[in-house]
Amino acid sequence: MGRLVWIFLLLPSLLTAQDLFTNLDVFEMEIAGDPQISPDGSQIAYVRRTNDIMIDNARSNIWLINSDGSDHRPLLSGADSYSSPRWSPDGSRLVYVSSAEGRGPELYVRWMDTGQTALVSNLSESPSSIAWSPDGSHLAFSQLVKTEASSLVTPPATPEGAEWAPGVTYIDRLSYRADGRGYLDSGYSHVFVIPAEGGTPRQISAGDFNHGGRISWAPDGSHLVISAYRNEDWEYAQRNTDLWSVFVEDGAMHQLTDRDGPDGSPTHSPDGSRIAYLGYDDEKMGYHNSKVYILDTESNETTELTGDLDRSIDAVAWAGSSNRLLVSYDDFGKKQTAELTMEGDLQVITDDLSGVGISRPYTSGGFSVANNGDFTYTKGSAHRPSDVAISSNGSSTQLTELNEDILGHRNLGEVRDIRWRSSVGDHDVHGWLVLPPDFDPAEQYPLILEIHGGPFTAYGPHFSVEVQLYAAAGYVVLYTNPRGSTSYGYEFANEIHHSYPGEDYFDLISGVDAVIDMGFIDEEQLFVTGGSGGGVLSSWIVGNTDRFAAAVVAKPVINWASHALYSDIPEAVGVYWFESMPWEDYESYWQRSPLSLVGNVSTPTMLLTGEDDFRTPMAESEQYYQALKWRGIDTALVRVPEASHGIAARPSHQIAKVQNILAWFERYRDSD
Numbered sequence: 001m002g003r004l005v006w007i008f009l010l011l012p013s014l015l016t017a018q019d020l021f022t023n024l025d026v027f028e029m030e031i032a033g034d035p036q037i038s039p040d041g042s043q044i045a046y047v048r049r050t051n052d053i054m055i056d057n058a059r060s061n062i063w064l065i066n067s068d069g070s071d072h073r074p075l076l077s078g079a080d081s082y083s084s085p086r087w088s089p090d091g092s093r094l095v096y097v098s099s100a101e102g103r104g105p106e107l108y109v110r111w112m113d114t115g116q117t118a119l120v121s122n123l124s125e126s127p128s129s130i131a132w133s134p135d136g137s138h139l140a141f142s143q144l145v146k147t148e149a150s151s152l153v154t155p156p157a158t159p160e161g162a163e164w165a166p167g168v169t170y171i172d173r174l175s176y177r178a179d180g181r182g183y184l185d186s187g188y189s190h191v192f193v194i195p196a197e198g199g200t201p202r203q204i205s206a207g208d209f210n211h212g213g214r215i216s217w218a219p220d221g222s223h224l225v226i227s228a229y230r231n232e233d234w235e236y237a238q239r240n241t242d243l244w245s246v247f248v249e250d251g252a253m254h255q256l257t258d259r260d261g262p263d264g265s266p267t268h269s270p271d272g273s274r275i276a277y278l279g280y281d282d283e284k285m286g287y288h289n290s291k292v293y294i295l296d297t298e299s300n301e302t303t304e305l306t307g308d309l310d311r312s313i314d315a316v317a318w319a320g321s322s323n324r325l326l327v328s329y330d331d332f333g334k335k336q337t338a339e340l341t342m343e344g345d346l347q348v349i350t351d352d353l354s355g356v357g358i359s360r361p362y363t364s365g366g367f368s369v370a371n372n373g374d375f376t377y378t379k380g381s382a383h384r385p386s387d388v389a390i391s392s393n394g395s396s397t398q399l400t401e402l403n404e405d406i407l408g409h410r411n412l413g414e415v416r417d418i419r420w421r422s423s424v425g426d427h428d429v430h431g432w433l434v435l436p437p438d439f440d441p442a443e444q445y446p447l448i449l450e451i452h453g454g455p456f457t458a459y460g461p462h463f464s465v466e467v468q469l470y471a472a473a474g475y476v477v478l479y480t481n482p483r484g485s486t487s488y489g490y491e492f493a494n495e496i497h498h499s500y501p502g503e504d505y506f507d508l509i510s511g512v513d514a515v516i517d518m519g520f521i522d523e524e525q526l527f528v529t530g531g532s533g534g535g536v537l538s539s540w541i542v543g544n545t546d547r548f549a550a551a552v553v554a555k556p557v558i559n560w561a562s563h564a565l566y567s568d569i570p571e572a573v574g575v576y577w578f579e580s581m582p583w584e585d586y587e588s589y590w591q592r593s594p595l596s597l598v599g600n601v602s603t604p605t606m607l608l609t610g611e612d613d614f615r616t617p618m619a620e621s622e623q624y625y626q627a628l629k630w631r632g633i634d635t636a637l638v639r640v641p642e643a644s645h646g647i648a649a650r651p652s653h654q655i656a657k658v659q660n661i662l663a664w665f666e667r668y669r670d671s672d
Helices: 025-026 465-472 492-498 504-514 533-544 560-568 570-577 587-592 592-601 618-630 651-667
Strands: 006-009 030-037 043-052 057-068 073-076 082-087 095-096 106-111 118-121 128-132 138-146 188-197 210-217 221-229 242-247 253-255 263-268 275-280 290-297 302-303 314-320 323-332 332-342 346-353 367-368 375-381 384-392 395-398 414-421 426-435 445-451 477-482 521-531 548-553 604-611 635-640
Touching: 025 043, 025 651, 030 082, 030 367, 043 384, 082 375, 082 548, 095 118, 095 128, 138 210, 188 346, 221 263, 242 263, 263 314, 263 367, 275 314, 290 570, 314 367, 323 346, 323 367, 346 384, 346 395, 346 587, 414 504, 426 465, 426 504, 445 465, 445 504, 445 533, 465 477, 465 651, 477 504, 477 533, 504 521, 504 533, 533 548, 533 592, 548 651, 560 570, 560 587, 560 618, 592 618, 604 618, 604 651, 618 635, 635 651
Parallel strands: 030 384, 188 210, 210 263, 445 477, 445 521, 521 548, 548 604, 604 635
Antiparallel strands: 006 414, 030 043, 043 057, 057 073, 082 095, 095 106, 106 118, 128 138, 138 188, 210 221, 221 242, 242 253, 263 275, 275 290, 290 302, 314 323, 323 332, 332 346, 346 375, 367 375, 375 384, 384 395, 414 426, 426 477
16 A cells, blocks of 8 residues: 655745855854833834854844834844843833843843933842833842852862862762753752842742742732742652742742642733643653643632643743733644633634744744733744744734845755655654755655654754755755654654654654655665754664665764763653663663664764763763774764754854765765
């Protein structure tokens, strides 16, 4: 019986005789993020991120645009970076974070009528989760409060003028390092309030627990609602957060929710009668749908609003009244916004939130809501990173075109929606095909299968630097959402519960076969790559088949037993992805480890990982590299210096990643 395939054209390529997308174009990309609409809906402040070729890093400036698209101009720009703009309740001021004047991250307030700006803080650590009090007199935020590091001994004093080796570091915490942050300082996250005109921040939460997340002021300004880990065993149950109220006057704390599972993202209704929040009952599954709940502030009764929706809500906000919410969630690879009533009725408004992360085509995007219910959001597509858009009365308008000057003159690869039936299980699988510019279906092309990480994430029809560069190099690119991917419901995601990698392999291989059946792929020129969870699956693939001419395994997990005890997410692996710890059931860890299949590998395979990666540490790649070397398989190891798990965070690293992958594939690509 033949494979069942559906294919739809997303956007026809209208570009002719134009330049191809190139590596250096990475430095020209501009991304709109964190759009914040003013309370009256008249203006939008947003973060405009650009890549500076001289410092090989991103700069973030704050721009302003009227809601009708007029008067688009920089508000705060230059060599310093500016982020986290938040309007005061009356719209007269804007607070933001900057490291200007050589200081660390600080809070600044700008008066919008005059442009006058004041430094209002003198902080030792970076502030986050900034929130204005209802009367605009204070700001709340969270930051790390350091504690004295533990020590077993007091070292002898160093003689004057002597040069001794650095002292030892004593560690006695379960969570002591994090990817992208390195080894963590001792301390706890706490909530502070500070006068909006400047002054001394006052800590209002207390205890040896972490507090923070989204901060919501009660309408009368008497207290805040936050999310906190205040259980005695919090280090061993880091998904078990609860909502707490914290009174501004005396720091008194009251627990509002109590269940086994995370509660977070609280937001008060305008009239204060309700608190909307997100959470779920933790069933120790690999994946859970996050749901919207309403807490009645008078009765303390909780109501679940999205129990009938088989999708995970990632953001919630009140939409112009105390009876209507705006939510966002991923659906079939797209991020949607929808209106949600107190009866649980859901109406989709937009499905094009996109484009904030442009390395690979992951779902992304955000929104904010004005008092009248209008909202602004990041709008993107398969051929453009995010721009600023506004939705009013059910009608959406894109306000900016940040990359038209560069991408409007590039011959990009056409992106097509494709679906097929997996060869194992009753599953229809969804993916996207990117065709080389000036594609001719009568020719034969090499194919790259590009696999997403997570594994509980999703790709979609979103702009991707990497896949466009692969297409520009003459490859057809298939990227897809095999079972385990989000945005297709609870059951589809949990098809890989306690069995990853596993039958998701067949979804990927069936996709390759479906593309081959279209008639324009050279079956001798198949290539595979993927990062993180995609690194797991690409190494699993070459351990199960020799169909691919070459593979690049990026930042993988090769040995689940070592990863479970060496990465920065031991709880996720040992509690949610496996039934027990490695020493209790080592065989299960070994059976799901790509290293167990290394004896089958004949495919030339390169490893590529950041040297500072704590999520899938370099030791994982080095194990596989050494094993392949001992077996005499063509292999290489690319170490990316000063790079964590977000290996392509700096533009030159993004370029190096793609260049090395393409160079490895070209080595094994048939030139005939």
